[in-house]
Amino acid sequence: xxxxxxxxxxxxxxxxxxxxxxxxxxxxxxxxxxxxxxxxxxxxxxxxxxxxxxxxxxxxxxxxxxxxxxxxxxxxxxxxxxxxxxxxxxxxxxxxxxxxxxxxxxxxxxxxxxxxxxxxxxxxxxxxxxxxxxxxxxxxxxxxxxxxxxxxxxxxxxxxxxxxxxxxxxxxxxxxxxxxxxxxxxxxxxxxxxx
Numbered sequence: 733x734x735x736x737x738x739x740x741x742x743x744x745x746x747x748x749x750x751x752x753x754x755x756x757x758x759x760x761x762x763x764x765x766x767x768x769x770x771x772x773x774x775x776x777x778x779x780x781x782x783x784x785x786x787x788x789x790x791x792x793x794x795x796x797x798x799x800x801x802x803x804x805x806x807x808x809x810x811x812x813x814x815x816x817x818x819x820x821x822x823x824x825x826x827x828x829x830x831x832x833x834x835x836x837x838x839x840x841x842x843x844x845x846x847x848x849x850x851x852x853x854x855x856x857x858x859x860x861x862x863x864x865x866x867x868x869x870x871x872x873x874x875x876x877x878x879x880x881x882x883x884x885x886x887x888x889x890x891x892x893x894x895x896x897x898x899x900x901x902x903x904x905x906x907x908x909x910x911x912x913x914x915x916x917x918x919x920x921x922x923x924x925x926x927x
Contacts (some may be wrong), residue, residue, distance in 0.1 A: 740788030740828070746788060749866055752795050757778035758863035759799040760806055767807075772872045773902045776803065776816070777823045781849070781906040783917035785836060785914065792824030812869045819856045823903070842911045849903040860887045873898055 741749070762775040780799060784792025800817035826848050835841030857882060861869055862897075867887035868874045873894050880890035 738881050740791075742830070743787070751787060752783065752791055755783045755795045756798045756802050759795070763799075763803055766804060767823050767871075770872050772876060773898055774871075774873075776800070777820045777903070778906045780820055781827050781903070782910050782913070784824040784882055785831045785910045788832075789825065789828035791811075792828050796820030796822075810870070811866060815860050816857065816863055819853050819860065822856055823849055823850050827907075829916050836911060836914050840890070840913075841921040842907060846907045847906045849907065850896060850899040850919070852890055853903060854900045857895045857899075858888055858892035861891045867891055889897045900911060 756779075758779045759776060763911050766773055766775040777796060778794040778798065780792055783795045797817045797820065800813050800820050803813035804810070827845065830836070830841070830845050830848065835845050861867055867877055867881070867890065874898070876894040877887070877890045880893055881887060885893070
């Protein structure tokens with residue numbers, strides 16, 4: 733079933749700005765909860781995906797960039813979160829473009845969004861972590877990377893494989909939730925426009 737799309741949502745600048753600030757805060761909250769629970773996930777772009785899907789490219793990119801800068805503040809400026817702003821901005825770009833092209837309209841399209849985000853995030857993240865941080869960023873994911881390295885794989889291969897596993901779960905949850913919200917709001921929109 734194809735749903736009529738009115739995305740991205742066009743709102744006045746103060747509304748969009750408020751939504752971005754709230755999304756950055758929520759990304760930060762999820763990031764801190766994830767860190768406190770020591771989960772082998774990232775949860776760093778959950779709301780970047782939603783903002784990109786519902787509000788478009790520019791608000792999504794801004795959300796992604798500011799989220800990673802906010803993580804630096806939250807963690808005491810360790811210097812290992814701001815380089816990953818590129819990954820979060822990629823998430824925004826890929827999500828916004830794919831939603832604009834109608835991928836959020838069907839379950840197959842949703843699977844494609846998850847695939848593209850998983851692969852893109854994993855490759856970019858592995859390149860950054862390998863070449864800037866020698867494979868480790870003091871996250872729970874590093875334990876998985878170390879275990880894979882001990883099997884004889886390179887740092888890059890280990891970082892990439894770890895990120896594929898994590899991003900598939902991480903981005904999959906965010907995209908599926910976005911899809912269900914999209915369907916819900918689309919049904920509400922169709923119901924309210926019926927006389």
